[in-house]
Amino acid sequence: MNKIRRIAIACALTLPVSLAVMAADPVKLGLLEDQSGNFSLAVIPKIHATELAIEEINAKGGIMGRPIKLIHYDTQSDNTKFQEFARRLIQVDKPDVIFGAFSSASREAIRPIMDKAKQLYFYNNQYEGGVCDSNVFVTGAVPEQQFSTLVPWLMEKYGKRVYTIAADYNFGQISAEWVRKIVKENGGTMVGEEFIPLSVNQFGQTIQNIQKVKPDFVMTLLVGNLQSAYFEQQAAANLNLPMGSSIQVGQAYEHKRFKPPALKNMYVTPNYIEEVDSPASNDFKKRFRAKFPNEPYISQEAANAYDAVYIYKAAVEKAKSTDMVKVRKALEGGGICTDGPQGKVCMDPKSHHMSHTIYLAHVQDDHSIKFPKVWNDIQPYWLGQAGCNLAAKADYSQYTPSSPPKK
Amino acid sequence: MTLFTTIYSFLYQFGDSFAYLTLSALGLAVIFGMMGVINLAHGEFVMCGAYITILTAKAGLPLPLAMLTGAMTAACVGAILEYLIVRHLYNRLFDSIVATWAVSLITQQTMLIFAGPSIEGLSTPFGSFELGDYSFSTYRALLPFFAITVLAALYLLFFRTNYGIYARATIQNAQMAKCLGLRTSRIYSMTFALGAGLAGLAGALYAPTITAVPTMGSSFIVPAFVTVVTGGANVLLGVLPAAGFLGFIQSGMTAAFGQLAGQIGLLITVIFVIRLLPKGMGHLFNRR
Numbered sequence: 001m002n003k004i005r006r007i008a009i010a011c012a013l014t015l016p017v018s019l020a021v022m023a024a025d026p027v028k029l030g031l032l033e034d035q036s037g038n039f040s041l042a043v044i045p046k047i048h049a050t051e052l053a054i055e056e057i058n059a060k061g062g063i064m065g066r067p068i069k070l071i072h073y074d075t076q077s078d079n080t081k082f083q084e085f086a087r088r089l090i091q092v093d094k095p096d097v098i099f100g101a102f103s104s105a106s107r108e109a110i111r112p113i114m115d116k117a118k119q120l121y122f123y124n125n126q127y128e129g130g131v132c133d134s135n136v137f138v139t140g141a142v143p144e145q146q147f148s149t150l151v152p153w154l155m156e157k158y159g160k161r162v163y164t165i166a167a168d169y170n171f172g173q174i175s176a177e178w179v180r181k182i183v184k185e186n187g188g189t190m191v192g193e194e195f196i197p198l199s200v201n202q203f204g205q206t207i208q209n210i211q212k213v214k215p216d217f218v219m220t221l222l223v224g225n226l227q228s229a230y231f232e233q234q235a236a237a238n239l240n241l242p243m244g245s246s247i248q249v250g251q252a253y254e255h256k257r258f259k260p261p262a263l264k265n266m267y268v269t270p271n272y273i274e275e276v277d278s279p280a281s282n283d284f285k286k287r288f289r290a291k292f293p294n295e296p297y298i299s300q301e302a303a304n305a306y307d308a309v310y311i312y313k314a315a316v317e318k319a320k321s322t323d324m325v326k327v328r329k330a331l332e333g334g335g336i337c338t339d340g341p342q343g344k345v346c347m348d349p350k351s352h353h354m355s356h357t358i359y360l361a362h363v364q365d366d367h368s369i370k371f372p373k374v375w376n377d378i379q380p381y382w383l384g385q386a387g388c389n390l391a392a393k394a395d396y397s398q399y400t401p402s403s404p405p406k407k
Numbered sequence: 408m409t410l411f412t413t414i415y416s417f418l419y420q421f422g423d424s425f426a427y428l429t430l431s432a433l434g435l436a437v438i439f440g441m442m443g444v445i446n447l448a449h450g451e452f453v454m455c456g457a458y459i460t461i462l463t464a465k466a467g468l469p470l471p472l473a474m475l476t477g478a479m480t481a482a483c484v485g486a487i488l489e490y491l492i493v494r495h496l497y498n499r500l501f502d503s504i505v506a507t508w509a510v511s512l513i514t515q516q517t518m519l520i521f522a523g524p525s526i527e528g529l530s531t532p533f534g535s536f537e538l539g540d541y542s543f544s545t546y547r548a549l550l551p552f553f554a555i556t557v558l559a560a561l562y563l564l565f566f567r568t569n570y571g572i573y574a575r576a577t578i579q580n581a582q583m584a585k586c587l588g589l590r591t592s593r594i595y596s597m598t599f600a601l602g603a604g605l606a607g608l609a610g611a612l613y614a615p616t617i618t619a620v621p622t623m624g625s626s627f628i629v630p631a632f633v634t635v636v637t638g639g640a641n642v643l644l645g646v647l648p649a650a651g652f653l654g655f656i657q658s659g660m661t662a663a664f665g666q667l668a669g670q671i672g673l674l675i676t677v678i679f680v681i682r683l684l685p686k687g688m689g690h691l692f693n694r695r
Contacts (some may be wrong), residue, residue: 029456036515036516036519037620040524041524185456194665197666199626199629199670200670201617202427204419204423204424204685205420205658205662205666208416208420212540214540223566225623229617229618232528232531232615232618233544233547234618236534236546237542237543238537238542255545257618259528259529263525265430294523296523296525374444405450
C-alpha cells in the first residue's frame with residue numbers, strides 16, 4: 001500500500017515537471033562557424049550576432065514559448081571540418097535548423113549534405129549568388145544587389161576601363177563574371193582580370209600589371225588575411241586608383257585594421273556596416289556592445305546573421321511548427337520580413353534570397369566612411385528572372401550568368 | 408616605355424621574390440640544417456617578430472629599433488622553447504615534428520583568444536618612387552639588400568667568430584666536440600635561438616607590408632620549406648642559390664602567366680630539384 005502511494009506521489013510530482021519540460025522543449029539551432037583559423041576574424045562578429053539574437057528572443061519568451069538552444073561547432077576555417085560537423089549535427093543533435101558557413105567553398109562543401117538530409121539550412125553571408133536550392137535560405141547580399149548598384153556608379157564617376165583582381169576560387173571567379181557582365185551591359189571595357197590563389201600575399205607583379213594598362217578603377221575581390229596585404233602594398237607603391245568591392249570593409253573591416261591611407265578611395269556596397277547612422281542601426285549597435293563590449297567591428301555579416309534568426313522565428317511562427325517542411329513552405333509563402341539593423345528586409349519566396357538596403361560606403365583618406373548614396377529595398381532579382389522558382393519547383397543547383405537555369 | 412624601366416621592373420620583382428624566400432627560409436635553414444630539427448613552429452616565430460615590432464613601434468620606438476626588438480624577442484622565445492621542449496627531442500625527428508607542430512597550434516589559438524583576431528598594422532616606410540609608367544615602393548626595393556646583408560652577417564658569424572667555429576664543430580661531430588671540451592648543449596640552444604631570431608627578423612621586416620593576424624606565420628612556412636628543401640642542409644650555400652633560382656622562376660612565371668603560374672612554377676621546380684639533386688642545390692658547391 002505504502003509502495004503504491006509512494007509511486008502515486010512520485011507520478012504526481014514529476015508529471016507537471018515533465019509536461020513543463022515538454023512544453024519548453026527547445027528549438028535547436030545548429031551553428032557551423034569558423035571560430036578559429038583563417039576566417040575567424042570575419043566570422044566571430046557573426047557568431048556573436050547570432051548569440052545576441054537568440055538571447056533577445058529567449059528573454060522575450062522564445063519562439064512560440066519555446067527557448068532557442070544553440071549548438072555551435074567550431075569549423076576551424078576548414079572545409080572537411082564543415083562536412084564532419086554538418087553530419088554530426090544532423091545525425092546526433094538533430095537540429096530544427098542549421099545556420100552557418102562563411103566562405104563559399106565551405107558552403108558548397110556542406111550543401112550536398114544538407115540536401116541529402118533535406119535539412120533546412122540558412123547561409124547568412126554575402127556571396128557570389130546563384131544558389132537555387134530548396135533547402136537553402138540566404139540572408140546575405142548577392143552580386144545583382146551589390147554590383148548592379150556599385151559598378152555603374154563607379155563607371156559614371158571615374159570612367160569605363162575596369163580591372164578586376166579576384167580570389168581564385170568559386171566566390172572570386174563567379175563574382176568576377178558578374179563584374180564582367182555588368183561592365184559590358186553599361187558599355188565599359190575590362191582592361192584586365194587577374195585571379196589570385198588564396199595563398200598569395202605578395203602583389204608586386206599584380207600592381208605593375210595594373211599600372212601597365214592604366215584602368216579607371218580596380219575591382220578588388222580579395223579574400224582572407226593573406227590577400228588583404230594587397231592594400232598596404234598598393235598604397236606603398238603609390239598605385240593611387242579608386243577601388244570597388246563587394247566584400248572589403250563590410251566583412252573584415254580592413255579600414256579599421258590597416259593604417260590609412262591603405263584603403264583610400266575604396267567604394268563598397270554592403271547591406272550594413274557599423275558606420276551606418278540610423279535609429280535602427282544605432283539601437284542594434286548599443287545592444288551588441290552591451291553584450292560584447294570588446295567587439296572590434298560590427299560587420300555586414302553580423303547584421304545578416306542577426307536578421308536570419310528573426311527571419312527563422314517569423315517563419316516558425318507563421319508555420320506554427322518547427323517541422324522543416326512546414327517552415328520552408330511558410331518561407332515560400334512570402335511575406336516573411338524582419339526589421340533589423342539595415343531596416344526592413346524580406347525573404348523572396350522564389351529564390352530563397354533576401355531584399356536588402358544597399359549602402360554605398362566610400363573610404364576617406366583617414367579611413368572614415370562616408371555614404372554618398374543609399375539604395376532602398378534592392379531585390380535579389382536575377383535568379384527569379386533567370387527561371388529559378390523554388391516555391392513552384394524544387395531545385396538543388398548553383399547558377400551563374402554563363403550557366404543559367406535551363407528554361 | 409623604355410628598356411631600362413622594363414629591366415628594372417623585372418629586377419624589382421625578382422628581388423622582391425628573392426628577399427621573401429631568403430628571409431622566410433633562413434631561420435628554418437639554421438635550425439634544420441645545423442640541428443636536424445624540423446621546426447613546424449617556424450611561422451609562429453615569424454608572427455612573434457612581427458607582433459612585437461608592431462606593438463613596440465606603436466608604443467613609440469623608432470622602426471629599426473622596433474624590428475630589432477621583435478627579432479630579439481623571437482630569439483628569447485626560441486631559447487625558452489629549446490630549453491623546455493626541443494632539447495628533449497634531439498635525434499627524435501618525428502617526435503620533434505609533432506611537438507613543434509603542437510606548439511604552433513597552441514600559439515595560434517592562444518594569440519587568437521588573448522590578442523584578438525587582428526591588430527592594426529604599420530604603414531610601409533620610405534614612400535615610393537616612380538620610373539616610367541611604374542611606381543615602386545622604396546621599402547620593398549630595399550628588402551633584397553636587407554636579405555643580402557643578413558646573409559653576409561651570417562657568413563661572418565659562422566666563419567669569423569668563436570661561436571661559429573664551435574657551432575660548425577658541433578654540427579660536424581658532436582661527440583668529438585664534446586670530447587674537446589665544448590658544451591654542445593649550449594651551442595644547440597644558441598643555434599636554436601639564432602634560428603628563431605632570424606624567423607623573428609623576417610616577421611619584423613615584413614610587418615609593415617602584410618596583415619598581422621595570429622595565423623600569419625602560415626604564409627611564411629611554404630616559401631621557407633620550399634627554399635630549404637631546394638637548398639639542402641647547408642645554410643648559406645643552400646639558401647642563397649635556392650632563393651635566387653626559385654625567385655627567378657617565380658617572378659618570371661608570375662610576370663608571364665600570372666600569380667597562379669608563379670606558385671605552380673615554384674612547386675614544380677622543387678620537384679625537379681629534389682629529383683635531380685636529392686641533397687639540394689647546396690650540395691653542388693661542396694668541394695669533395
